[in-house]
Amino acid sequence: MRLFSKGIKLHKDLDIDFSVSTQNVSGDVYTFLCYAGQEYELLIKEGSRVEKYTKIAVADGIPIYASVTGEFCGVCTFESGDVTVIAAHIKNSGEYTPPFSALSHTDIPSSPAELLDLFKNAAIIDTFNKDYLCNTFGKYLTCDSLLLFAVDDNPYVVTSCAVMCDFEEEVLEGLSIITRSLKIKNAVIMMQKNFKTAQFFKKRYADIKVMRATDKYPARLNALIYAKKNNSLIITPETCRAVYRAAVFKEPCVTKTVTVWGDAIQKPAAAQIPIGTTCGELLDMFESHTQIGKIVANGVMNGYLIMPNDIITPFIDSITVMSDCAKMQQKGCITCGRCTAVCPVGLAPYYVLRRAAREGSSKAYFNFDLCLKCGCCSYVCPANIPLDTYIKLYNDERSKADAQK
Ligand code: SF4
Ligand code: SF4
Secondary structure (H helix, E strand, O other): OOEOOOOEOOOHHHHOOOOEEEOOOOOOEEEEEEEOOOOEEEOOOOOOEEOOOOEEEEEOOEEEEOOOOEEEEEEEEEEEOOEEEEEEEEEEOOOOOOOOOOOOOOOOOOOHHHHHHHHHHOOOEEOOOOEEHHHHHHHHOOOOEEEEEEOOEOOOEOHHHHHHHHOHHHHHHHHHHHHHHHOOOEEEEEEOOOHHHHHHHHHHOOOEEEEEOOOOOOHHHHHHHHHHHHOEEEEOHHHHHHHHHHHHHOOOOOEEEEEEEOOOEOOOEEEEEEOOOEHHHHHHOOOEOOOOOEEEEOOOOOOEEEOOOOEOOOOOOEEEEEOOOHHHOOOOOOOOOHHHHHOOOOOOHHHHHOHHHHOOOOOHHHOHHHOOOOOHHHHHOOOOOOHHHHHHHHHHHHHHHHHHO
């Protein structure tokens, strides 16, 4: 791993050319309905047969579609990070269901209201916005441009880059539908790999600008800064592709592309699987060359641990499979300074371990309120100190103390 003065070098695993393979799963599937506490209404009875793409429930006003064909066995709950998700258990028959027009609308959207309807009818989730797009979309109705985040933003997520490279035509058609519906003049693609291909598309779609992303982590931060300055809606390639498939093929969003990588995986790649596939079944599609230690969803920086019998929700973009747990044992700080070198906002994270920081200081690099919780410092620390967690605890303590004054 090479260090930059700010940001970190992408992991060497990811120099491998990624491609997305479409996988039909044979095991049972647990289709995501909603989070615990949200309201949902089931439209099918236990024991009944469901076809892939049929509407099985409505959760918080959003239709939920079966991601495979089989028997509905009831509702169950799973822990996913610090939230509980509710899912519909479908005993997968493994039958192939030919695509059919599952969505009722007929026209390609041409106004914001029609686009919003499409997002809702097709249950399109955007992982950058971490929600069903129809729920977060309202605030973007007056945006000036679209930023398509197609960056290989490892070690956070890489799905965006894989989908962009493998389904460019569909992604760009989807982008074009969104820009036309919102009457937006500009769309910007932020990418890093396949930049030459991007230049080709720039010629074909004259209104699309292509911006080369920096190779410093976190690229996500650069996207957010650009979006704020330019009043842009940030979306992922997977969302654009889902818009295209919903508008043209009337296909609801029932699959998820997930990148599987980590030191236990022989050949990292991205797989398109039905939403609700178990993590164990996803891992069976990949060969591991050693015993699996930990599985982390959504990146080693600030993702969370999952188990093989947990499910792939629409919010999981990547699975990191690690082998060497011993390496993760925490040791004492050796004051190497790596955490300071990588911090994108110029903090000196290791000071959080010291009295000087706890007692307060006006120096900029102690201002832990600025911490983005990106996790770069913990990732590079050779002593495996979870610095971002300590900073969070420190900030929480300080806010409590300030509230009591
Ligand atoms: S990277 Fe880890 S060991 Fe190095 S100074 Fe920071 S906390 Fe200490
Ligand atoms: S988690 Fe906070 S302190 Fe650590 S590198 Fe990111 S912004 Fe800096």
